[in-house]
Amino acid sequence: MAEEEKEEMKSFKDLGLCEELVEACDSLGWKNPTKIQVEAIPHALEGKDLIGLAQTGSGKTGAFALPILHALLESHSKQGYKSAPVFFALVLSPTRELAIQIAEQFEALGSGISLKCAVLVGGVDIMQQQIALGKRPHIIVGTPGRLVDHLTNTKGFSLRMLKYLVLDEADRLLNEDFEKALDDILNVIPRDRHTYLFSATMTKKVKKLQRACLRNPVKIEAASKYSTVDTLKQQYRFIPAKYKDCYLVNILTEMSGCTSMVFTRTCDATRLLAFILRNLNIRAIPISGQMTQAKRLGALNKFKSGECNVLVCTDVASRGLDIPSVDMVINYDIPTNSKVRLHPSCG
Numbered sequence: 001m002a003e004e005e006k007e008e009m010k011s012f013k014d015l016g017l018c019e020e021l022v023e024a025c026d027s028l029g030w031k032n033p034t035k036i037q038v039e040a041i042p043h044a045l046e047g048k049d050l051i052g053l054a055q056t057g058s059g060k061t062g063a064f065a066l067p068i069l070h071a072l073l074e075s076h077s078k079q080g081y082k083s084a085p086v087f088f089a090l091v092l093s094p095t096r097e098l099a100i101q102i103a104e105q106f107e108a109l110g111s112g113i114s115l116k117c118a119v120l121v122g123g124v125d126i127m128q129q130q131i132a133l134g135k136r137p138h139i140i141v142g143t144p145g146r147l148v149d150h151l152t153n154t155k156g157f158s159l160r161m162l163k164y165l166v167l168d169e170a171d172r173l174l175n176e177d178f179e180k181a182l183d184d185i186l187n188v189i190p191r192d193r194h195t196y197l198f199s200a201t202m203t204k205k206v207k208k209l210q211r212a213c214l215r216n217p218v219k220i221e222a223a224s225k226y227s228t229v230d231t232l233k234q235q236y237r238f239i240p241a242k243y244k245d246c247y248l249v250n251i252l253t254e255m256s257g258c259t260s261m262v263f264t265r266t267c268d269a270t271r272l273l274a275f276i277l278r279n280l281n282i283r284a285i286p287i288s289g290q291m292t293q294a295k296r297l298g299a300l301n302k303f304k305s306g307e308c309n310v311l312v313c314t315d316v317a318s319r320g321l322d323i324p325s326v327d328m329v330i331n332y333d334i335p336t337n338s339k340v341r342l343h344p345s346c347g
């Protein structure tokens, strides 16, 4: 490493984070902050709103979680333990899996400070989530629909005292499915709050949302630490449609030592393809929006742990998932949106 690079390298302490959090990063093995963390955290600690253009893999969860936890600890020490603020921050995510991953990072960073976190996503028993809310968590991570459900139906749950709102993957949160729920949420949370908006792309809708719900935000842009563009090898196979399955099997067999994601257009196709591949002794597992949450998580864990090395998926698995190593992505069907299936760790 060049001498000047070494000098420039900041530590979490340099960013102004309190001792408990510096230790938490250390115990997670995070030696130095990533680019987005270096750029976002000092502004966040000054109380500014943020817009971060960053993808999964860049360390963006830490970039918003650490300043929130810092503020939580500060207000905690000001007010004494008994009055530690509950429902302090809300993080909204477009997918259930991403919400769970975000909550896991909060819990890992907050394990030394008795942090309580609740995950409110669809496909999971609502009663259990109500019990989790009854424990008065500090942080809530959820998908918009289920969150509105709780705001309407869960007694004693309100976000009137909320201090931080995070919109993660905002470009995807802004599609029509979420529009109404997002409006409902913005209407019941205090205007006087901090807002962080993270998005992989800056679309017109994101700009509109930014104007509507952020105050004088600082804009930060950080490429993923995996920096895909230079190393990503892209190829296409021009083949007769009726031999598509044979070609797929051939490629997956040739690349049997690799981890692969195979994208299909429909949920049925994920099941059928995975079934065919498994019968040919390829360790494939399907994941799609039609599966129960428990099954989706199970499939993801099998892929992450290496038990299965081919994940056959619809767009539900295409972005925002923290899958650290994927060697190959196959677009078995042509994606409806050209950017949606680029995985940041492909290289």
Ligand code: AMP
Binding pocket: 029, 030, 031, 032, 033, 034, 037, 055, 056, 057, 058, 059, 060, 061, 062, 322
């Ligand atoms: P994210 O972009 O937030 O989804 O994070 C991607 C991965 O990077 C997660 O597995 C984090 O645990 C990890 N990570 C985040 N910040 C750091 C850091 N400063 N050093 C090392 N790993 C990190």
